[in-house]
Amino acid sequence: MEKAYKSSKLPAPTIERLAYYTRPLEIYLKAGIPVISSEALARHCGVNSAQVRKDLAHFGEFGVRGVGYEVETLLKEIKKILSTDREWNLCIVGLGNLGTALAENQNFAKRGYKFVAAFDSDPEKIGKYLPGGLKIHPVEKLPDLVEKLKIEIGVITTPPQQAQGVAELLFSAGIKAILNFAPIQIRSPECCIVENVDFSVNLENLAYHLENLFEE
Amino acid sequence: MEKAYKSSKLPAPTIERLAYYTRPLEIYLKAGIPVISSEALARHCGVNSAQVRKDLAHFGEFGVRGVGYEVETLLKEIKKILSTDREWNLCIVGLGNLGTALAENQNFAKRGYKFVAAFDSDPEKIGKYLPGGLKIHPVEKLPDLVEKLKIEIGVITTPPQQAQGVAELLFSAGIKAILNFAPIQIRSPECCIVENVDFSVNLENLAYHLENLFEE
DNA sequence: ACTTGTGAACTGCTTCACAGCT
DNA sequence: AGCTGTGAAGCAGTTCACAAGT
Secondary structure: OOOOOOOOOOHHHHHHHHHHHHHHHHHHHHHHHOOOOOOHHHHHHHOOOOHHHHHHHHHOEEEEOOEEEEEEHHHHHHHHHOOOOEEEEEEEEEOOOHHHHHHHHHHHHHOEEEEEEEOOOOOOOOOEEEOOOOEEHHHHHHHHHHHHHHOOOEEEOOOOHHHHHHHHHHHHHHOOOOEEEEOOOOOOOOOOEEEEEEEEHHHHHHHHHHOOOOOO | OOOOOOOOOOOOOHHHHHHHHHHHHHHHHHHHOOOEOOHHHHHHHHHHHHHHHHHHHHOOEEEEEEEEHHHHHHHHHHHHOOOOOEEEEEEEEEOOOOHHHHHHOOOHHHHOOOEEEEEEOOOOOOOEEEOOOEEEEEEEHHHHHHHHHOEEEEEEEHHHHHHHHHHHHHHHHHOOOEEEEOOOOOOOOOEEEEEEEOOHHHHHHHHHHHHHOOOO
16 A cells, blocks of 8 residues: 555565565574575465565575575675664654653663654643653654654554644655554655555454455 | 465455555545545555456456445445454463554554453463453463453464464464464464564565665 | 576466446 | 447466476
8 A cells, every 4th residue: 555665676566575574584594504595485475485585685695505595694795775874763642551651661672773762742741751661752752853863754553533633744744754653644745755564454454354264 | 585375266456455445445445435446446545446346356346436335335345355244362472662652552543453361471461350351261271261252363472483383383272363463474274374464574675775866 | 417597388366348237 | 410339459467387406
């Protein structure tokens, strides 16, 4: 859905799969297994092995025929492609249950995504601190802090009615990428990208398949 | 990624879009606008209008040429297709920050997805109640309660190490559909479906595009 | 012997463009 | 006049199958 990002060297599905390849690679690395074949990697991620080779071939040849791919270099290379080999500063807007849970989530931090600021419009919440130590600021401070803290990605976890407004605030503060959890389609300027996460779409998918998969 | 559900009448992207069409339709319905054109619906969802018509044509002709689609019947029809015209009982396993946030999320309830049981293995949490009134049970009670409460979908929000075990417990309790938030690939029997949600994949997408979109 | 890298075939989704209705 | 429904064309991503390399 509207992932039609303009001029990207890699096809969108490839980018997504690269992120998935990362997981088994990290496990292999930790386990001290030095080499992995496209076949093995494919099995771990539930895809075709030719697919894996095609994906990896997009950015050079670093497999060894007859052997496979060196786990450490492959992982490093993928991280370079995805720009996960550095830290990213994020902010979150909307500290309800979901927002708080995300801000506290260690999974993000582990991958270099750091929440460095939190915003809400609820006077009840402003000034309070999250368990992780982040202070909740009023949204008015957003433009200022985005610049000061070099925030590059914004995460929206407000109610849907406020999501578009918050997005515009983020854009005008200079943010070019948004991860949106509000179940609404955000309109964005040409140069900016929005990734939507909508759990109920996933549930609707499951519901459809449960109902249809086993009867015919 | 491994959404290769076997014998589905509708193509996977169509099912996902149908879920998205639902949102503007609900807004139109509330606003009392009786009819919508494929063009308008397409604009709201960021897709092509021919796409909308093709998607809707999959299950009969209920547009009116020269006029458009009747909002109320279209919405009702889509809900029937997606089996969202009834309630689904869910359970959640893993009541950390994310699990708790999801269990409390009103967005699910609004669409007919009801959390009717919550499980955790942490003795600290067992016996406590969630703010919404749900009691946290030990995972040992899962098989029993799944049957008693007619739970059809399981949601996993445990740490990744426990996710596969929990999934197997759910499967053997008779559950056929899982929404998995743990960043790990769950292996599932043929007859079951798993939908994975992994936020860091979304962030990696954004990071890649931020880095590559504006330089060339 | 084994596994990569890749042209070619294939599959499936999207978009076009227009005939068909109202 | 306007918008749907749809065959046909176009495009993109996937898989096959095998040559190339170790």
